[in-house]
Amino acid sequence: MSRGLVWAGGTEAAVRDVPALEPRDGWVRVDVAVAGLCGSDLHVLAGEHVRARPGIVLGHEFAGRLAEATTDLPAGTPVFVDPQVRCGRCDACRRGLRTVCAALTAVGIDYPGAASPQTLVPVENVYALPPSLELTRAGLVEPVAVAVRAVRRSGLGPGDRVHVVGAGPIGCLVGLVAQRAGADVTVAEPAPARADAAAALGLRTVDPADRRPEHDVVLDATGTPRVSASVCDWVRPGGTLVVVGAYPPQPPPFDLLRVMFAELTVLGTRIYDHEDIHAAIELLDRDPGRVPDVVTRTVPLADAVAAVADLRAGRAMKILLDPKE
Ligand SMILES: [Zn+2]
Ligand SMILES: [Zn+2]
Missing domain, CATH: 3.90.180.10 (Medium-chain alcohol dehydrogenases, catalytic domain)
Structure with a gap:
């Protein structure tokens, strides 16, 4: 037994x-x-x-x-x-x-x-x-593969301004993987302990209330209805929002008017496939940072x-x- x-x-x-x-x-x-x-x-x-x-x-x-x-x-x-x-x-x-x-x-x-x-x-x-x-x-391969897929699907590239909402393990990993892809990354997290942990990982934290529509790509790693209502505020016109965190089944509030007015692209990412797993293994093996x-x-x-x-x-x-x- x-x-x-x-x-x-x-x-x-x-x-x-x-x-x-x-x-x-x-x-x-x-x-x-x-x-x-x-x-x-x-x-x-x-x-x-x-x-x-x-x-x-x-x-x-x-x-x-x-x-x-x-x-x-x-x-x-x-x-x-x-x-x-x-x-x-x-x-x-x-x-x-x-x-x-x-x-x-x-x-x-x-x-x-x-x-x-x-x-x-x-x-x-x-x-x-x-x-x-x-x-x-x-x-760590599994959560890193989640982050790798989120970053890959976002289409972000070197020099892009990227913002991650939520500094739990997935938010932090998404931020680190985006940084390694050459993006200029900020993270917003209201819980002080988590914000401190993100900063200790080398991620630049910003005030969650200071939402500026300046980011090419925003990745929402919260799954928190309190966040969804205003998450589009971080995205620049023509930018991309990636939903990474799992929201409760009840549809949360979301600013569809801004999606239309600012021609935002909104996309989801879920778990990982072969190429994400292979990329996560390689990252952890060769250059984990x-x-x-x-x-x-x-x-x-x-x-x-x-x-x-x-x-x-x-x-x-x-x-x-x-x-x-
Ligand atoms: Zn898990
Ligand atoms: Zn099936």
């Missing part, structure tokens, strides 16, 4: 014994080296995720080693795992739009996740990692519930779990 961090129902996180993994055709066991906790996990733990069921083992941002061989890779290979499971049959999947599958599910939400020493994943979701990339650092500094600390599984409390209270940016300990 092994242990895992689970959603115990209600708003309770618990570390407890978890059921043995049932083998599935086309899936492979992975020994987890590191699993990151993020806002989506907090969402599940708040009972707000529509698909998650109590008892689910969390952990969808992870890296580890194959516990058994696949057709292509020997046991022990260091791997990143794309946690998203696509149906392969819906209209989006048939069009190759892998990020918007109509029946998207995920390891760590719908299937037992990586906040436990071992997990089970689709073989096709496994990416062999370069031996030079430390596995702990590879725990300040990206690894988004990690506040790495903790053993025994401290996972305390880690969740710190994330809920905004006392930490990104916490990684080592589920073997």
Whole structure:
């Protein structure tokens, strides 16, 4: 019997014994080296995720080693795992739009996740990692891939004035990836601790109330209806707004008149595809810059519930779990 961090129902996180993994055709066991906790996990733990069921083992941002061989890779290979499971049959999947599958599910939400020493994943979701990339650092591939895709879809280029709204882990990673792409980046964040953390990462923070329509590209990493009403105020006429954060299902207020008057381009970005994952692995392996500094600390599984409390209270940016300990 092994242990895992689970959603115990209600708003309770618990570390407890978890059921043995049932083998599935086309899936492979992975020994987890590191699993990151993020806002989506907090969402599940708040009972707000529509698909998650109590008892689910969390952990969808992870890296580890194959516990058994696949057709292509020997046991022990260091791997990143794309946690998203696509149906392969819906209209989006048939069009190759892998990020918007109509029946998207995920390891760590719908299937037992990586906040436990071992997990089970689709073989096709496994990416062999370069031996030079430390596995702990590879725990950031998933959120970095989100940022890479957001920046790529934004179309921003060197010298562009880019503004990121929200300095959570994704906002900070988007800012850092945009900086590396040569953009002149500012970040707005009302929570002082988060603004300080962004500044410590080398991001230039500005007053969230001082919204100037001067930015070629604005990336909204908040998902907060309070922000959406005025987020277009940051975008220059003819500029682009990218919706990165997940908003609640109830449509939030949004300035469509300004979209029309100022001919703004508004686009969405969701998770990542192969090229984003490959780019994130390369970034972390070859030239990570300040990206690894988004990690506040790495903790053993025994401290996972305390880690969740710190994330809920905004006392930490990104916490990684080592589920073997
Ligand atoms: Zn996540
Ligand atoms: Zn599909």
